[in-house]
Amino acid sequence: MVNNNIIINKLKKEIDAFQIKCRKAGLKVTPQRLVVYKALIETKQHPSAEMVFRRVRKVFHNISLDTVNRTLAILSKIGVASTVEGSGDAKRFDGNLKPHQHFKCIKCKRIIDFYHKPFENVKVPADIGEKFTVLRKTVYFEGICDSCR
Amino acid sequence: MVNNNIIINKLKKEIDAFQIKCRKAGLKVTPQRLVVYKALIETKQHPSAEMVFRRVRKVFHNISLDTVNRTLAILSKIGVASTVEGSGDAKRFDGNLKPHQHFKCIKCKRIIDFYHKPFENVKVPADIGEKFTVLRKTVYFEGICDSCR
DNA sequence: CTCTGTGCAAACACTTTGCAGCTAA
DNA sequence: TTAGCTGCAAAGTGTTTGCACAGAG
Numbered sequence: 001m002v003n004n005n006i007i008i009n010k011l012k013k014e015i016d017a018f019q020i021k022c023r024k025a026g027l028k029v030t031p032q033r034l035v036v037y038k039a040l041i042e043t044k045q046h047p048s049a050e051m052v053f054r055r056v057r058k059v060f061h062n063i064s065l066d067t068v069n070r071t072l073a074i075l076s077k078i079g080v081a082s083t084v085e086g087s088g089d090a091k092r093f094d095g096n097l098k099p100h101q102h103f104k105c106i107k108c109k110r111i112i113d114f115y116h117k118p119f120e121n122v123k124v125p126a127d128i129g130e131k132f133t134v135l136r137k138t139v140y141f142e143g144i145c146d147s148c149r
Numbered sequence: 150m151v152n153n154n155i156i157i158n159k160l161k162k163e164i165d166a167f168q169i170k171c172r173k174a175g176l177k178v179t180p181q182r183l184v185v186y187k188a189l190i191e192t193k194q195h196p197s198a199e200m201v202f203r204r205v206r207k208v209f210h211n212i213s214l215d216t217v218n219r220t221l222a223i224l225s226k227i228g229v230a231s232t233v234e235g236s237g238d239a240k241r242f243d244g245n246l247k248p249h250q251h252f253k254c255i256k257c258k259r260i261i262d263f264y265h266k267p268f269e270n271v272k273v274p275a276d277i278g279e280k281f282t283v284l285r286k287t288v289y290f291e292g293i294c295d296s297c298r
Numbered sequence: 299c300t301c302t303g304t305g306c307a308a309a310c311a312c313t314t315t316g317c318a319g320c321t322a323a
Numbered sequence: 324t325t326a327g328c329t330g331c332a333a334a335g336t337g338t339t340t341g342c343a344c345a346g347a348g
Binding site: 132136137145 | 271284
């Protein structure tokens with residue numbers, strides 16, 4: 001057991017809520033899960049598993065990439081994180097649960113959040129809504145970012 | 150040189166246009182490119198490279214998966230195909246250039262086209278448009294399809 | 299104490315690259 | 324003829340799986 005007081009300093013409220021969600025889902029609250037969760041909500045980088053891994057390794061030296069991968073999948077499953085849409089490349093994760101949209105630079109792969117109210121609640125066309133269960137609706141832009149052009 | 154009359158039977162118009170686009174881009178029109186292109190526009194399945202490969206192998210027995218991969222990348226580059234947005238999994242390609250949106254089943258990975266006019270021309274918010282060059286705007290739904298639920 | 303979660307290693311899936319021979323233009 | 328393309332093989336990147344041990348509840 002690693003000293004949680006060092007790893008978990010701020011973000012107390014989110015972390016408490018996370019622990020409750022874990023227990024509700026029948027999942028143990030392990031220090032690994034806590035650091036991965038914390039690393040994800042601390043950044044706006046929409047990191048890949050590898051990026052999260054490099055980050056958490058600094059405070060949790062012998063965590064494995066597998067655990068990070070498994071944990072990120074779990075976070076998506078219990079609804080405290082999500083995977084960012086995109087075409088190809090490695091999965092990217094997002095701990096921001098507030099409604100927002102993404103712009104992805106096809107050169108540097110940077111993902112930028114933006115928020116445009118009219119996109120917040122895109123209506124599902126009737127024929128789709130009747131036939132399928134829509135769980136996620138996204139508006140997604142791709143292009144070249146300011147620093148790449 | 151494989152007999153093109155067997156491979157290229159219908160879709161004459163699209164294929165002629167494709168040949169012109171290739172030449173304009175300085176690309177040679179090879180039988181491999183023709184069969185890959187044809188396989189892609191013939192289906193509504195939004196296939197992965199592997200799926201295209203299995204398809205074209207039936208008519209072009211010794212084509213390699215590498216060539217299929219390279220060709221699909223080229224088709225996207227010259228604008229006669231596109232990669233479908235999604236989270237994770239293998240790249241999926243689309244030869245349908247008409248404006249449309251995608252619904253993807255997270256269980257069976259099936260991608261279904263739909264068309265809802267209001268989504269055709271999503272406006273880019275001013276602050277994004279000024280800062281970034283937006284090349285692609287998509288509205289994308291995820292959920293469970295009729296046969297999976 | 300028990301059963302889930304972890305770390306490690308290996309397997310796996312998908313994509314990319316280097317290169318020699320081939321072929322469309 | 325020749326620049327570009329293909330097929331093959333190998334390597335690279337990202338993800339998944341099986342298993343013994345560790346630790347949260």
